[in-house]
Amino acid sequence: MFASLPSPISIALPQHQSRLQGRQFNRKDLLPINSDCIWKIDSGLVRTFTWDESGRIMTLGFWGAGDVVGYPLSYLDPYFIECLTPVTVWQVLPDSSYVKQALWQRVGKSEEFLSIVHQHDVGGRLMHLLIWLADQFGQPIAEGQLLDVHLTHQLLAETAHTTRVTVTRILNQWEREGKLKRSTRSLILLKQDLDASVSTKG
Amino acid sequence: MFASLPSPISIALPQHQSRLQGRQFNRKDLLPINSDCIWKIDSGLVRTFTWDESGRIMTLGFWGAGDVVGYPLSYLDPYFIECLTPVTVWQVLPDSSYVKQALWQRVGKSEEFLSIVHQHDVGGRLMHLLIWLADQFGQPIAEGQLLDVHLTHQLLAETAHTTRVTVTRILNQWEREGKLKRSTRSLILLKQDLDASVSTKG
Numbered sequence: 001m002f003a004s005l006p007s008p009i010s011i012a013l014p015q016h017q018s019r020l021q022g023r024q025f026n027r028k029d030l031l032p033i034n035s036d037c038i039w040k041i042d043s044g045l046v047r048t049f050t051w052d053e054s055g056r057i058m059t060l061g062f063w064g065a066g067d068v069v070g071y072p073l074s075y076l077d078p079y080f081i082e083c084l085t086p087v088t089v090w091q092v093l094p095d096s097s098y099v100k101q102a103l104w105q106r107v108g109k110s111e112e113f114l115s116i117v118h119q120h121d122v123g124g125r126l127m128h129l130l131i132w133l134a135d136q137f138g139q140p141i142a143e144g145q146l147l148d149v150h151l152t153h154q155l156l157a158e159t160a161h162t163t164r165v166t167v168t169r170i171l172n173q174w175e176r177e178g179k180l181k182r183s184t185r186s187l188i189l190l191k192q193d194l195d196a197s198v199s200t201k202g
Numbered sequence: 203m204f205a206s207l208p209s210p211i212s213i214a215l216p217q218h219q220s221r222l223q224g225r226q227f228n229r230k231d232l233l234p235i236n237s238d239c240i241w242k243i244d245s246g247l248v249r250t251f252t253w254d255e256s257g258r259i260m261t262l263g264f265w266g267a268g269d270v271v272g273y274p275l276s277y278l279d280p281y282f283i284e285c286l287t288p289v290t291v292w293q294v295l296p297d298s299s300y301v302k303q304a305l306w307q308r309v310g311k312s313e314e315f316l317s318i319v320h321q322h323d324v325g326g327r328l329m330h331l332l333i334w335l336a337d338q339f340g341q342p343i344a345e346g347q348l349l350d351v352h353l354t355h356q357l358l359a360e361t362a363h364t365t366r367v368t369v370t371r372i373l374n375q376w377e378r379e380g381k382l383k384r385s386t387r388s389l390i391l392l393k394q395d396l397d398a399s400v401s402t403k404g
Contacts, residue, residue: 050317058320060313075310076317103305108277110312111262115252115278117320118260118363161320 022090027150031069031081031089038070038094040102044087045137045149049158050076059159061113064137068092068102084149117161125160126170130180134189143181144190151187224292229352233271233283233291240272240296242304246289247339247351251360252278261361263315266339270294270304286351319363327362328372332382336391345383345390352387 022042025031031039031046041063048060048069060076062084063069069081072094092098116132119125130147138147153167160167174180181188224244227233233241233248243265250262250271262278264286265271271283274296294300318334321327332349340349355369362369376382383390 048313052317052321052326054322056322058317060316060320073306073309074313076313100302100305103302103309104275106309107275107305107312110309110316111250111276111278114262114312114316114319115254115260117316118262119254120256120258120363124254161322 022088025083025087025089027083027085029083029087031083031087033071033079033081035071036094038068038072038092038099039081039089040092040098041065041067041069042088042090044083044085046081046083046087047155047159048074049080049082050078057158058161059155061110062133062137063106063109066102067106067109068099073103073106084151084155117159122160122162122166123170126156126162126167127174127179129156129160130187130189134187138189141188144188146186146188148186150185224290227285227289227291229285229287231285231289233285233289235273235281235283237273238296240270240274240294240301241283241291242294242300243267243269243271244290244292246285246287248283248285248289249357249361250276251282251284252280259360260363261357263312264335264339265308265311268304269308269311270301275305275308286353286357319361324362324364324368325372328358328364328369329376329381331358331362332389332391336389340391343390346392348388348390350388353389 025044043065045062045064046069047062049057050060051057060074071079112132116128117125119128133149133151134145134147137149138145140146153164153171156167156171157164171180171182175182178190180190227246245267247264247266248271249264251259252262253259262276273281314334318330319327321330335351335353336347336349339351340347342348355366355373358369358373359366373382373384377384380392380394382392
């Protein structure tokens with residue numbers, strides 16, 4: 001498992017920055033994209049993605065409370081930020097001290113994410129991805145680690161660069177083997193499997 | 203091709219920060235790794251990498267003049283920073299204003315890099331990788347774009363998550379097809395091929 005991440009940074013927004021106000025979005029909404037808009041995520045989970053010439057979607061990252069996302073942070077086009085849950089964001093100014101701390105975290109998280117999608121076999125990629133997601137965005141329960149986010153097989157395929165059919169086959173197999181439990185909208189990584197480890201710092 | 207990157211940021215280091223001094227490293231050297239050491243690259247090219255449980259090396263990024271690298275920027279362990287050319291670096295303080303600008307750039311570059319290694323077929327990954335490297339670290343010449351860095355087939359394999367044998371086979375094929383020219387220590391992407399495009403911003 002990865003070293004634990006720093007806690008989300010808390011930020012007190014000055015009153016006079018009236019353009020900075022909390023905004024709510026629903027699952028499947030796309031966050032507004034424009035050239036001077038950086039969002040700090042207050043609650044919820046988003047993913048960033050692009051697509052290649054053939055139209056295949058590629059997930060670039062998953063971001064939650066405390067992270068910053070926005071078009072100015074990427075050199076890619078097309079570039080999308082999709083809400084995977086209900087999301088609350090605040091607009092932050094690029095030169096705020098908050099952004100520096102958040103960029104710092106983002107660099108580290110991007111490398112973790114990259115080391116996962118780099119894995120050679122699709123089963124390893126998918127398992128490490130689920131562990132990483134559950135570790136960052138899930139919560140411990142008696143049975144294991146609950147990831148209470150509706151992750152479609154298509155989305156997992158777009159992240160682990162494989163096909164939806166392969167994701168379905170592997171998840172079915174892991175369910176039979178007692179590695180995880182699923183409902184439509186959540187997933188539990190069962191305890192025995194949380195010992196699967198990724199090399200980590202510290 | 204990607205949108206052009208901002209020029210490397212120039213930085214004037216205060217005289218009183220005597221711990222901040224330029225250091226030279228040779229090709230194949232590893233930059234010193236410790237928990238409070240962030241390097242600003244002045245010249246040369248490095249890559250960051252880790253490995254998985256089976257010992258397979260995974261390249262996490264390529265960094266050149268103006269970029270910052272260092273153990274504090276990653277959550278991964280093991281974590282290495284390898285010089286691919288002779289390199290000059292300066293140690294910078296984590297709270298310097300320079301680091302914020304450099305982190306900003308790094309976030310964007312990491313996503314570009316991720317969108318490359320995410321590509322589905324190994325040929326596409328490898329070609330986009332070469333174009334990206336040539337674009338950032340190469341120079342235009344009459345025949346095309348010269349990448350004057352000794353990139354071994356093994357290193358390319360560790361980046362495009364494939365095998366050395368596959369890299370050799372594909373590069374040989376591209377050389378026969380007139381897409382590139384190679385010597386031991388450099389590579390030229392021939393003009394016709396530079397039109398192969400990646401979706402870009404702007």
